[in-house]
Amino acid sequence: MGRPLALRGDFTAVDLKRLARQSRDADRTRRLLALAVICDGGSRAEAAETGGVGRQIVRDWAPRFNAEGPDGLISRKPPGNPSKLDDGQRAALVRIVESGPLPARDGVVRWRLIDLAARVWEEFGISVSEARMSRELKALGFGKLSARPRHFAQNEEAVAAFKKTSPSAWRRSARRSRQAPR
Template identity: 50%
Template sequence: MAAAVKLRTDYSAVDLRRLAAGTRHANQSRRLLSLAAVLDGMDREQATRIGGMDRQTLRDWVHRFNEGGPDGLKDIRPKGHPPRLSTGQLAALATIVETGPDRAVDGVVRWRRIDLQKLVRERFGVDYHERTIGKLLKQIGFSHISARPLHPAQDARVIEAFKKNFAVTLKAHLAHMPRRRPIELWFQDEARIGQKNSLVRQWARRGTRPRQPADQRYESAYLFGAICPARGVGAALALPFADTHAMQAHLDEIARTVAKGVHAVLLLDRAGWHTTAKLVVPKNISLIFLPSRSAELNPVENIWQYLRANWLSNRVFDSYDDIIDAACNAWNRLVDQPRTITSIGMREWAHIGQT
């Protein structure tokens, strides 16, 4: 029988037990305890039982410990196969995906995994399975998500200029106000809620497509909503039409919700019932109109998405009264969550310097 291999002597049994108690690696811990028992003079046959191994395995770990210390007792994770695409090729693939396909050249309006499978094979000489293409896309930071609508005439430079110069715009609109007057920033918008309802994504078993009720009738109402993200409050009205009279009623409702002694700056789009001279703007509100075709500047658009996703979609409304009840219930549930309003509504470009 081969002679027992001696353990290095710079660690005591107490040291090894302390390391075993502190490590997050279960296998390393049991190996340390077996070696601690050996250092205490326990028979090696008995020491193997502590770590759940045989004598030859214990002998191998003694060699590993002598060479690498406690770290030598950790499991060696297999490195797996080397990546088939280089770092540069992955970066090139990411650029291709982000840029999107050229309809005239690639023949599609969006990348599918099967399209990228072909592209990777032709450009990089690597043949992946279609499912692996999906895993690869997630690895380099992509998700399969819905696109946001973009107006064809939108000018990104105008939007960026508005955000960059918002502090100047705000100061100009408040030039008539006393300097020390507190200011609240509000955002306003309307959403149509009706029987022709939307369906939203849901969890379901892979390979299935769940069904949800979809009404074909057209009865609807409008939810006029406004939020003050900094305070986490909102003001809304459910109304039958979107017109000047409805907007006047909503402005009056917002004015009642603004904190006492505070002046509100209300940001809103350029709908006709917003810009008409027939509106009587309350004294505690100033209006600032967002650039045309720039819905992404208005966080109330995200509020509508939140309400639909959680309380308004995937359902049928039997009557107009049901629509009004659902709209009011959804908004009331939102205002019961001030942190949600703040989380969705805060915009760095608008709230710098605001409390």
């Protein structure tokens, strides 16, 4: 049998249940109700059943609650992987993108994500995937531009003939057809 969980003493089971009623986050509500069971003297197994999780999860919630109070039970977005590029490398990447490729050196006439990833590898020795490069560029304020698609068999004369043409000179309507001022 495990040791009983020690929770901070400034919240009673009634306080935790009140906070659970007021909460709009379902996960936080489950966590608060599970910890309220422990404050009432229940076991970890009872608290886990109330929260719909395992006993170890309830044990993980207790230190978060003790350290941060009820706000420690709010669902958080996982931090994810840290960026591979530092601030200096990002500034250099901005310069590379804004200056554009040199066809003689880079072998391309416009930047693609794979080309930029290869350039980052050449410059900094950092391997970056296309998806990571896309996220880095988006974080730097660059958006994806693509050419408007055009069918290979499109007839330019037919397109020009199809377009509606406006009269070369607009005429003002006759006086009688205009609305009278009110």
